[in-house]
Amino acid sequence: MSAAGATSARARRVRMPQLDAGERVRAAVIVVLLLFVVLLLPQLLSGYWVTVFTSVAIYSIVALGLGILMGRTGLVSLGQIALLALAAWVAARLFFATGLPFPIVLLGSGLITTVLGALVGLPALRLSGLYLALITLMLAGAITVVLRATNFPNGGHGFLGHLETDRGNANIRRPAIASGDTAYLRYTVIVAAIMFLIALIHVRARPGRAWAAIRQSESAALAAGVNVTLYKMWAFALASFLTGVAGGLLAANSGQLFITTFPTSDSITLLAVVLMGGIYSLWGAVVAGLLMQFLPAVLNNWGVPADWLTIVFGAGVLQVLLTAPQGLVYQFPRDMAKLGRLISGLAGRGRPPRREGAS
Amino acid sequence: MPSLEDFKPFVVTGLALGGVYALSGVGMVVLYRATGVLNLAFGAVGAMGALLAWQLINVNSWAQGPAFLVCVLFGGAVTLLYGVLFGPPLSGRDPLVKATATLGLALILLGIMDLVWSDKARSMILPTSNHGFEVSDVFVNWTEVIALGFALAVMTVTALFLRFTKTGTAMRALANDREITATLGVPVRRVEAAAWLGSGLVSGASGLLLSNLVGLDAATLTFLVISSLAATLIGRLRSITVTFIAGIVIGLVNALVTPIVSISQYRDMTPFVLATIALLVLSGRRGSALAGRAG
Numbered sequence: 331m332s333a334a335g336a337t338s339a340r341a342r343r344v345r346m347p348q349l350d351a352g353e354r355v356r357a358a359v360i361v362v363l364l365l366f367v368v369l370l371l372p373q374l375l376s377g378y379w380v381t382v383f384t385s386v387a388i389y390s391i392v393a394l395g396l397g398i399l400m401g402r403t404g405l406v407s408l409g410q411i412a413l414l415a416l417a418a419w420v421a422a423r424l425f426f427a428t429g430l431p432f433p434i435v436l437l438g439s440g441l442i443t444t445v446l447g448a449l450v451g452l453p454a455l456r457l458s459g460l461y462l463a464l465i466t467l468m469l470a471g472a473i474t475v476v477l478r479a480t481n482f483p484n485g486g487h488g489f490l491g492h493l494e495t496d497r498g499n500a501n502i503r504r505p506a507i508a509s510g511d512t513a514y515l516r517y518t519v520i521v522a523a524i525m526f527l528i529a530l531i532h533v534r535a536r537p538g539r540a541w542a543a544i545r546q547s548e549s550a551a552l553a554a555g556v557n558v559t560l561y562k563m564w565a566f567a568l569a570s571f572l573t574g575v576a577g578g579l580l581a582a583n584s585g586q587l588f589i590t591t592f593p594t595s596d597s598i599t600l601l602a603v604v605l606m607g608g609i610y611s612l613w614g615a616v617v618a619g620l621l622m623q624f625l626p627a628v629l630n631n632w633g634v635p636a637d638w639l640t641i642v643f644g645a646g647v648l649q650v651l652l653t654a655p656q657g658l659v660y661q662f663p664r665d666m667a668k669l670g671r672l673i674s675g676l677a678g679r680g681r682p683p684r685r686e687g688a689s
Numbered sequence: 690m691p692s693l694e695d696f697k698p699f700v701v702t703g704l705a706l707g708g709v710y711a712l713s714g715v716g717m718v719v720l721y722r723a724t725g726v727l728n729l730a731f732g733a734v735g736a737m738g739a740l741l742a743w744q745l746i747n748v749n750s751w752a753q754g755p756a757f758l759v760c761v762l763f764g765g766a767v768t769l770l771y772g773v774l775f776g777p778p779l780s781g782r783d784p785l786v787k788a789t790a791t792l793g794l795a796l797i798l799l800g801i802m803d804l805v806w807s808d809k810a811r812s813m814i815l816p817t818s819n820h821g822f823e824v825s826d827v828f829v830n831w832t833e834v835i836a837l838g839f840a841l842a843v844m845t846v847t848a849l850f851l852r853f854t855k856t857g858t859a860m861r862a863l864a865n866d867r868e869i870t871a872t873l874g875v876p877v878r879r880v881e882a883a884a885w886l887g888s889g890l891v892s893g894a895s896g897l898l899l900s901n902l903v904g905l906d907a908a909t910l911t912f913l914v915i916s917s918l919a920a921t922l923i924g925r926l927r928s929i930t931v932t933f934i935a936g937i938v939i940g941l942v943n944a945l946v947t948p949i950v951s952i953s954q955y956r957d958m959t960p961f962v963l964a965t966i967a968l969l970v971l972s973g974r975r976g977s978a979l980a981g982r983a984g
Contacts, residue, residue: 406785408792453965456972459785460727464922465961465968467729471915472961479954594912595799598792605789637803644796651790652778 367519372512380511382627384583387518390619391525391576393604394612395569398529400601401609402541403565405455406463408597409470410573415592416473417443417577422483422587425502426491432505436521436578443574444567451566456559462566470597474589482587501585518579525572526612533612537564595640602643605650608660691948697827699944702902705833707940708840709898710913714920714932715844716891719851721926722864723884724776727788728768730795732914734889735896736907737798738763740806742897743813743905753816757897764893765886767798772885777878780867795911802907813900836898843891844933851929856883864927916940919960923967939963 372380392414399405407413421439424430430438450469454462483491508517532538540561543551552558581587603621608614621643626636654661713731721727742760745751771794779787821830851857859880862870871877895917899910916939924932939960946956 404783404785406789450965453968453972457968459783460788460926461922461968463785463788464727464918465964468915468919468961468964471912472958475955475957593908595796595908598796598799601789601792602796635804637800637807640800640803641797642800644793644798644800647793647796648775648790651782651786651793652775 364519364523368516372515375512375515377511379627380515381583382624384511384515384518385580385623386619387515387522388576388579388583388619389600389622390615391522391572391579392600393607393618393622394526394529394615395572395576396600396604397607397609397612397615397618398532398541398572399565399569400604401611401614402533402538402545403562404545405459405562405565406601407451407466407566407569408463408601409466409468409473410569410600411592411596412470412473412594413443413447413570413573414577414580415477415589416446417574418581418587418592419477419480419482419577420574421578421581422502423491425581426483432503432582436575439578439581440571440574443577444571447570447573448563448567451570452563455562455566467597470594474592474594477589477592482589484586502581502587504582514583518583521575521579525575526615529568529572529612532568537561537568541565599640599643602647606643606646611660691950695948696945697825699947700941701824701827701829701833703941703944704937705836705902705940706916706944707937708837709895709902709936710916710920710940711933711936712836712840712843712891712898713895713914713917714924714936715840715847715929716888716895717917717921718924718926718929718932719847719860720884720888721784721921723860724772724863724881725780725784725787725867726772726776726791727784727921727926728791728888728892729788729914729918730768730771730791730798731888731892731917732896733795733798733802733907733911734764734767735892735894735899736910737767737802737896738893739813739896739900739905739910740802740811740907743811743900744806747811757815760897761890761893764891764896765889767794768889768892769882769886772889773882776881776885799907799911806907811905813897813905815897815901818901832898832901836902839894839898840933840936844929848929856880860884916943916960919964919967922964925971935963935967 371383375383392410396407396410399407417439420442421435424435424438428435450465451462454465480490481492504514505517508514533541540551540556543554543556544558544561548558584591600618600622603618604614606621607617626639629636629639713735717728717731738760741763742756745756745759746753771791775790779790815832817831817835819830821828821833823829851861859870859875860883862873862875863877863880867877896910899913903909903913917936920932920936920939923935924930942963943956943959946959947953
């Protein structure tokens, strides 16, 4: 994809902006948080929770892609989980067919997914956002049909690489430096951090400004000389690329892939958690990952059926769209501040409102 | 290559399925034109109605007739309730936001269905499926006849309704320009409520028919909406006639591919493939036809 090459060229041209005090604090917080997650967290978790948090990191990347698409350009894709399944297929095929190093395979599945996503997205993008939503929903259905017929590669020969029998010993390999679960969690978090960095660079640089213009008013952006279709395409391609990389991570995480991992309804659930997490901040993607992978695990632990969560997510979509378009990332600190004021008001001491880490 | 004889039975199933896709498609287009909302929960509402009817018949031992009526009414009631509660506050937003909001309803219904009815496989057999007649060695049951006939009837009635009644004219006016229509004194909310109710009743009826023709499964029925959506997309979310024909064609192609072994297992991709072709054609001559509601 030429867009990816152009990105880095454009990013280089943008001078690094001077960080002010607030941003420096924020950067420090992020670094500390990242160090905690990479170094300490895996030590504290037991086996089950290590895999849960690996999934959280992977789905955060997927959510990041959809969040950028929705929050920056106002487009909606209803097929991101199906795209993730496709990416996982591509990655698994590459793992079995080649001896390429792990990061190269991730990059490869990212790029191939980008191309496939772009092929589907382009005709719809030239029309309106509603058409992209519809065609991606149909794409989700179509990918499910194809994968059900072809199945995931499990070390067989031929283009499909699927063996009906003897599927026991062919696991999708992990990077040599991260073959254990704990090491793989660290590896995943670091890859996720790189993906967030790529997204941040996009948002801060020229594409981010073009997206902001498109979101405000497409006609105004057009009048200002922004190539609307190109930048919409770019956002969709970036979302596909992120999903592609996540697909590679997912393939290696589970070792063997099954179509039941990617139900069509998950694409809708992803949309819900991304909206609830908040689409105007990159943190929203982390929240979305937690909502989608961590909460069900917690409920499972308590013996509560995860279907309740689907209902909550559905209500969440309506609530976010009606009252709080910025999502939990903004709403939670605001509500906490309100609560704090309320409590201090009730206590009658006139304490200043509590401040929850508003980022 | 299978002989012509092999295709015959699939013409019947294709026409029946296509009829229901067309029916749902028409229901969605009418709602979209009147309110600007593309109801992506259409399939979920129908699915839940059908499951409810199953519950009433098999657990509460109701007679079939009232249970089927409950299914259709459930579709109308839920859709109307959603429209009254969430239609007005979202009316000024982008069509994409309105469509996304209906996914909230779809998720709520999916969650409830998974909670209540996910324990075992169920099936729904309408009494009309047991009787039928033969047309050149192919058995046609009455459900299949009803599916196509009902779809045709609904399309005709809808077209006449939009053309000749006061509410229908108001709906068409709303589709053209909401603000001006409101200024002219059309009771916007009431007309929209009528559209929600009508579309909801259609979703209940399609859910019931599909639960017989395809199978009674929450996820399957919910995502069968994809076929109808493809039909509405081909009809550019405006034309009832094109949507209807597209629905029939999608159903037919989908069924007729079945005996061709090499691509049989990919036949459910039909809506996607046909919609993509339509999109390619549409985007080739954009601007002319899509300046209205869809933009």
